[in-house]
Amino acid sequence: MTASGEDRVPPRKPVAKKAYYSIGEVCELTGLKPHVLRYWETQFRILQPTKNQAGNRVYRPREIKIILLLRHLVHDQKFTIEGARQRLHRMRTEGELEDEAQEILSPEFLDAMKRELHSVLDALTLPEPD
Secondary structure, three states: OOOOOOOOOOOOOOHHOOOOOHHHHHHHHHOOOOHHHHHHHHOOOOOOOOOOOOEEEEEOOOHHHHHHHEEEHHOOOOOOOOHHHHHHHHHHHHOOHHHHHHHHOOOOHHHHHHHHHHHHHHHHHHOOOO
16 A cells, blocks of 8 residues: 555556457456457447457457447446447547547546546455454
């Protein structure tokens, strides 16, 4: 713990450090479950990860940005799947997709997400018995 009482979490490496990520790595980066990612693939045509020779999904950094944007729309802004699909389509046709994705991935957003996840973890952690 630091002097302010907060745990120090080592900063995560940026998303673009690898060419391809496994579904498990994407789940860890985004905080989503694998079944959610697989479902979103059926609902959003823009999200089409390739499969490697073993048949496993592999995600590129571009797809991870889209997943983070979708997570923001569905979880934070409370869009329905249909509403998120329409918003994503509108952003693509108006050329706003990259700008919106960059805003979502900004350091301030990621820091806020990290703080929120830590508060959830603290709320779910049982105190140690005396």
